[in-house]
Amino acid sequence: MRPASETDLVELLRGATQPFALRGGGTRGAVLAGAGLDCSGIVGVRLYEPAALTLVVAAGTPLAEVEAVLAAERQRLGFEVPDLRAVLGRTGVSTIGGVFAENASGPRRLQLGACRDAALGLRFVDGTGAVVKNGGRVMKNVTGYDLVKLMAGSRGTLGVVTEIAFKVQALPETEATLVSDLPAAAGLAALRRALGSPYDISGAAYAAGQALVRVEGMAGSVAYRAAQLRALLGGDWALVEGAGSAAIWRDIRDLAPLVGRGEALWRIACVPSEALAVPAALEAAGVAHAAVFDWGGGLLWLTCAAGQGARIRAALAGRGEAARLKGAEDAPAFPPPAPGVAALQAGLKARFDPKGLFNPGGMV
Amino acid sequence: MDMPVPDARILARKDRIVARLRAVLPEDAVISAEEETRAYECDALSAYRCLPLAVVLPRSTAEVAAALKVCHDEGVPVVPRGSGTSLAGGAMPTEDSVVLGVARMNAVVQTDYENRFIQVQTGRTNLSVTGAVEAEGFFYAPDPSSQLACAIAGNIAMNSGGAHCLKYGVTTNNLLGVTLVKMDGEVVTIGGPWGEPAGLDLLGVICGSEGQLGVVTEAWLRILPKPEGARPVLMGFASNEVAGECVADIIRAGILPVAIEFMDRPCIRACEAFAHAGYPDCEALLIVEVEGSEAEIAEQLAAITAIARRHAPVALEEAQDEAHAKRIWLGRKSAFGAMGQINDYMCLDGTIPVSTLPMVLRRIGEISREFGLDVGNVFHAGDGNMHPLILYNANTPGDLERCEAMGAEILKLCVEVGGCLTGEHGVGIEKRDLMAVQYAPADLEAQMRVKDVFDPGWLLNPAKVFPLAASAGRRAG
Numbered sequence: 001m002r003p004a005s006e007t008d009l010v011e012l013l014r015g016a017t018q019p020f021a022l023r024g025g026g027t028r029g030a031v032l033a034g035a036g037l038d039c040s041g042i043v044g045v046r047l048y049e050p051a052a053l054t055l056v057v058a059a060g061t062p063l064a065e066v067e068a069v070l071a072a073e074r075q076r077l078g079f080e081v082p083d084l085r086a087v088l089g090r091t092g093v094s095t096i097g098g099v100f101a102e103n104a105s106g107p108r109r110l111q112l113g114a115c116r117d118a119a120l121g122l123r124f125v126d127g128t129g130a131v132v133k134n135g136g137r138v139m140k141n142v143t144g145y146d147l148v149k150l151m152a153g154s155r156g157t158l159g160v161v162t163e164i165a166f167k168v169q170a171l172p173e174t175e176a177t178l179v180s181d182l183p184a185a186a187g188l189a190a191l192r193r194a195l196g197s198p199y200d201i202s203g204a205a206y207a208a209g210q211a212l213v214r215v216e217g218m219a220g221s222v223a224y225r226a227a228q229l230r231a232l233l234g235g236d237w238a239l240v241e242g243a244g245s246a247a248i249w250r251d252i253r254d255l256a257p258l259v260g261r262g263e264a265l266w267r268i269a270c271v272p273s274e275a276l277a278v279p280a281a282l283e284a285a286g287v288a289h290a291a292v293f294d295w296g297g298g299l300l301w302l303t304c305a306a307g308q309g310a311r312i313r314a315a316l317a318g319r320g321e322a323a324r325l326k327g328a329e330d331a332p333a334f335p336p337p338a339p340g341v342a343a344l345q346a347g348l349k350a351r352f353d354p355k356g357l358f359n360p361g362g363m364v
Numbered sequence: 365m366d367m368p369v370p371d372a373r374i375l376a377r378k379d380r381i382v383a384r385l386r387a388v389l390p391e392d393a394v395i396s397a398e399e400e401t402r403a404y405e406c407d408a409l410s411a412y413r414c415l416p417l418a419v420v421l422p423r424s425t426a427e428v429a430a431a432l433k434v435c436h437d438e439g440v441p442v443v444p445r446g447s448g449t450s451l452a453g454g455a456m457p458t459e460d461s462v463v464l465g466v467a468r469m470n471a472v473v474q475t476d477y478e479n480r481f482i483q484v485q486t487g488r489t490n491l492s493v494t495g496a497v498e499a500e501g502f503f504y505a506p507d508p509s510s511q512l513a514c515a516i517a518g519n520i521a522m523n524s525g526g527a528h529c530l531k532y533g534v535t536t537n538n539l540l541g542v543t544l545v546k547m548d549g550e551v552v553t554i555g556g557p558w559g560e561p562a563g564l565d566l567l568g569v570i571c572g573s574e575g576q577l578g579v580v581t582e583a584w585l586r587i588l589p590k591p592e593g594a595r596p597v598l599m600g601f602a603s604n605e606v607a608g609e610c611v612a613d614i615i616r617a618g619i620l621p622v623a624i625e626f627m628d629r630p631c632i633r634a635c636e637a638f639a640h641a642g643y644p645d646c647e648a649l650l651i652v653e654v655e656g657s658e659a660e661i662a663e664q665l666a667a668i669t670a671i672a673r674r675h676a677p678v679a680l681e682e683a684q685d686e687a688h689a690k691r692i693w694l695g696r697k698s699a700f701g702a703m704g705q706i707n708d709y710m711c712l713d714g715t716i717p718v719s720t721l722p723m724v725l726r727r728i729g730e731i732s733r734e735f736g737l738d739v740g741n742v743f744h745a746g747d748g749n750m751h752p753l754i755l756y757n758a759n760t761p762g763d764l765e766r767c768e769a770m771g772a773e774i775l776k777l778c779v780e781v782g783g784c785l786t787g788e789h790g791v792g793i794e795k796r797d798l799m800a801v802q803y804a805p806a807d808l809e810a811q812m813r814v815k816d817v818f819d820p821g822w823l824l825n826p827a828k829v830f831p832l833a834a835s836a837g838r839r840a841g
Contacts, residue, residue: 049719050616051612051613051616051718051719052612052615052717052719052748053615054717074618103565113533114560116565116568117533117536117537130806130810131806132806132807132810133803134807134810134811136715136782136783136802138715138749138782138783138784139530139715139746139747139748139749139787140525140529140744140747140749140787140788141715141786141787142522142525142572142787142788142789142791143784143785143786143791143795143799143802143803144791144803144829145569145572145573145814145815145829146523146536146568146569146571147569147814149536149568149571150564150566150814152565153564154564154565157564158564170616170617170618170619171618172618173618192478195589196477196478196501197589198501198590198591200591200656218619218667220660221659221660221664224659224660225660228657269559269561269562270558271476271557271558272479273476273478298479299560320558321561321562323562334563335562337562337563338553338554338561339552340546340550340552341552341554341566344564344566344817344818345564345566347816348564348813348817351813351814352810352813364563
């Protein structure tokens with residue numbers, strides 16, 4: 001099934017009795033069993049006002065098209081969407097709706113927020129076939145409940161999103177990255193130090209034995225902040241500017257250091273000061289792995305052998321939350337919700353999707 | 365303003381309900397005498413008042429849970445309250461309700477500079493969150509005008525913004541997690557210090573839910589390192605259109621100031637007469653503030669003033685020192701007070717697409733003439749969040765009603781041009797009956813379903829946000 005309009009989608013869902021596995025471009029989300037509902041047929045840029053930093057786009061629109069439209073006006077999606085095709089071993093064309101459904105956000109999240117923070121409004125069709133709109137296309141909006149946030153990252157469990165309004169960002173004049181070869185402990189400490197400074201860091205990662213700190217903005221400001229950071233952090237930091245810096249962060253964003261490194265891919269959220277303790281605990285538990293640390297150590301991506309989910313979660317012992325993106329497993333893909341949260345999630349699922357049409361066996 | 369008829373069965377049980385609350389709370393945490401509950405009869409939307417059945421002022425999450433359990437048991441509506449600074453009537457009680465104020469819960473639970481968060485009890489005021497971390501060079505970014513008085517609880521309930529949210533976002537973008545007590549007394553932790561929890565984004569829908577999903581007793585907030593410095597530039601223009609174009613060009617150029625504030629002629633004159641900030645006598649005025657080191661400020665201001673010069677400004681004044689910067693902000697910060705000197709006023713909060721600014725200002729002028737009430741405009745231009753201040757005289761019979769009708773007209777205009785009814789104040793009772801202008805029945809139904817899940821009996825702040833007719837089948841009584 002590949003509805004070509006919201007109207008077709010409404011028709012389809014009103015009469016539906018069998019569940020669907022929702023799919024955008026198939027480039028990042030979980031692959032679920034069931035009849036496919038291909039959401040890539042509803043496409044097109046609906047409104048773009050560069051001077052208001054606003055883009056409204058149909059959910060099936062390819063991400064690449066969105067990025068090209070924005071680039072023509074020297075703008076971009078600020079949350080730096082990862083391209084996980086290589087690390088997940090997928091092919092296909094990523095859709096903006098899929099990005100939203102996964103709340104997919106890259107290194108700049110620590111400065112500008114996630115996809116959910118850039119999303120201003122949406123339209124979706126719920127499990128009864130009702131069209132719901134929420135939010136709008138303006139930067140500030142507290143009119144009623146924020147269902148935009150609820151739908152962001154809901155992974156197709158509550159409804160089929162047909163249109164999203166985003167706040168976009170002007171491209172900075174330039175960017176620069178400080179790079180230093182450091183052991184993990186020193187590298188991660190440097191990231192935290194940088195993030196505690198007033199120098200407006202837009203990327204802080206540790207991968208392949210290197211600590212990486214990015215600043216973006218006007219040329220004079222970037223040069224100033226890079227110099228100040230060098231002085232603050234001490235030691236030996238190389239400065240990579242412009243396209244070189246952009247290439248470094250493309251690799252971090254897309255997890256290039258982890259491509260081909262293991263059967264399973266995990267994403268662990270924790271506080272940055274635990275970033276070193278988490279992999280140590282995993283090593284101690286016998287989980288051999290390779291890791292990329294993003295968000296100043298608040299996010300660990302790791303590849304390891306499949307079938308170690310239970311061991312990973314046990315080793316975390318409350319220090320963070322682990323979700324699996326790839327690899328056949330012994331443990332569920334998502335961590336168990338906190339007490340009380342499971343009932344709230346189930347209640348929302350039951351009300352937005354009373355027939356249980358969307359992504360059975362998915363996150364909720 | 366219609367409110368539901370109070371439930372006579374609840375009113376009749378007042379003594380028993382108060383006794384049950386006293387049984388689970390400390391002596392001084394329950395107020396039921398009229399001379400004491402009087403202080404809780406309204407919030408900052410003071411045109412509407414109502415004495416509640418009782419007021420409870422718990423000191424801990426456990427006490428909040430105990431109070432809610434009693435109210436749940438008795439089927440009594442509960443109106444959560446932070447500091448009572450809501451401009452939308454979010455904390456206004458009904459006669460048959462218990463007000464639950466969190467003002468006594470104002471402790472800092474934990475500060476963690478290495479991981480850049482603070483955990484506070486939500487009765488703590490907005491400004492005192494920054495106060496708790498500024499010695500270490502940090503601040504909490506959302507800065508509503510009422511930040512000296514308003515509580516984090518209310519900030520979360522209304523998803524409050526402020527002048528500097530152009531760069532830093534509003535409450536929802538700076539909130540990492542909450543401790544939420546549901547109406548049935550269950551305590552749930554949602555999110556936490558590391559922000560992005562797995563599962564549905566419940567935090568995102570709790571923020572801005574106007575106290576209708578639960579009582580938030582503790583919150584993890586993101587704190588940021590303070591910038592090295594900040595400086596405003598003042599620009600005067602010959603028309604609102606030109607000022608609007610200048611705003612668009614600044615944003616278009618990829619410069620992101622921390623604030624772009626806009627004042628129109630009626631507001632400039634009132635502020636000047638009140639605060640003597642030395643503002644130029646012109647049609648429209650912008651205050652643009654940038655942050656950073658001296659060199660960075662100079663670099664940004666050079667780019668911004670170059671853009672402004674292309675629009676033939678009638679005034680262009682860069683702050684030369686701290687005192688000068690204060691003077692530039694003085695008029696803007698006293699805008700509400702200045703308008704209040706002239707008359708009573710009602711403050712609107714609609715948001716519009718920035719591109720429609722000149723047209724909307726022109727239309728507001730026409731509406732003002734049509735209704736015969738003066739209006740001054742002062743607002744956050746960078747994000748299109750308008751604050752038209754309509755002047756009226758509360759002592760003139762019919763003036764408040766005329767003012768409200770005019771306000772509704774302006775808010776409908778905001779929606780018509782692609783904006784919304786409220787950018788940062790919330791719906792409360794004030795905009796409740798206009799919700800149908802922005803949302804279709806299915807849109808409201810989807811929102812009300814969320815409340816069904818968190819508060820199936822519709823006891824938390826039930827007569828707010830949704831038009832009474834829309835929520836009638838769900839509310840008790």
